[in-house]
Amino acid sequence: MDNVKKDTIAKLIKEARLKKGYSQQQLADLAKLNLRSVQRIENAEVIPRTFNLNLLAQQLELDVEALQVLNKRFTETPIAVPQVEAKPVINKPRKLILSVTIGVLTILFTAAFLSQSSRFPETDFELFLLMSLVIAINAVVLWRIWKF
Structure with a gap:
């Protein structure tokens, strides 16, 4: 045609x-x-x-x-549109605001935990381990936010 x-x-x-x-x-x-x-x-x-x-x-x-x-x-020919499963949509500005807020809260909660504990961390290794854990959890949360 x-x-x-x-x-x-x-x-x-x-x-x-x-x-x-x-x-x-x-x-x-x-x-x-x-x-x-x-x-x-x-x-x-x-x-x-x-x-x-x-x-x-x-x-x-x-x-x-x-x-x-x-x-x-x-x-003017009809076009078949495949049905796609609807995913929750969070627009980019909201994702950015949410990401920054989660990052700041993570830093504040970690600092609050460290300031309350008189015996933790006893070594630099424990501090780096804690920081690694916090960063990993933060990365997973941010990945879930930005995945959609």
């Missing part, structure tokens, strides 16, 4: 251009399009975007509405 559409539009544009006596370069300049775009449309290599089609139709004094109907007629 796309080939029929491309051929039909290409034929209309080319005939109208030749009727006006324009070269492809002149039409491209008048419509403020690239020469290659006009060539590809006339050679039925592409289906022109509606915007470009309108520009060409205006310069060639073609019926813009008829071209738009033609353009839409060939593209």
